[in-house]
Amino acid sequence: MNLQDNNEGQMNRQKFVLMAAGGIGLLYAAAIGYPVYRYLESPIEKAEGATQVTEVTLPDAARLPLGAVLMFKFGSRPAMLIHHKDDTWVALDAVCTHLGCTVQYETARNRIFCACHGGVYDARTGANVSGPPPKPLKRLYPRVTDSGVIVSRTQQLS
Numbered sequence: 001m002n003l004q005d006n007n008e009g010q011m012n013r014q015k016f017v018l019m020a021a022g023g024i025g026l027l028y029a030a031a032i033g034y035p036v037y038r039y040l041e042s043p044i045e046k047a048e049g050a051t052q053v054t055e056v057t058l059p060d061a062a063r064l065p066l067g068a069v070l071m072f073k074f075g076s077r078p079a080m081l082i083h084h085k086d087d088t089w090v091a092l093d094a095v096c097t098h099l100g101c102t103v104q105y106e107t108a109r110n111r112i113f114c115a116c117h118g119g120v121y122d123a124r125t126g127a128n129v130s131g132p133p134p135k136p137l138k139r140l141y142p143r144v145t146d147s148g149v150i151v152s153r154t155q156q157l158s
Helices: 002-052
Strands: 054-058 068-074 077-083 091-095 102-108 112-113 118-124 129-132 141-144 146-150
Touching: 054 068, 077 146
Parallel strands: none
Antiparallel strands: 054 146, 068 077, 077 091, 091 141, 102 112, 112 118, 118 129, 141 146
């Protein structure tokens, strides 16, 4: 009877080891599979998120000093609102059209610069001036209102 109890105990240990190995294997597969799934799914989510946002209200932007810039999120993408020294407003997508780096406004030179590969854009139009960027920055349309500055994807007719 003692021998039979020992065999039953050994079967339980074998089952435990097999179940533990199977569980570890499943965890390992999930640890590899989930990032791959998120990587493959993310462009779809980003595209859907980007098209869902059609305008953004920036409540404190109307107080932006002349010659200053405000970086903000337009949906899932960075954007910039420039208040030029002649009191005009320009809003542009802040993603370089070359390789997707975030661009910066250089106040002293009145230009938009991509530090990744030296791309330069016009600060008023977003046109690509020099460097590797193949296209201009996407233009957004700002409107100054009592509630702040409203930046839209499309131009609003007054």
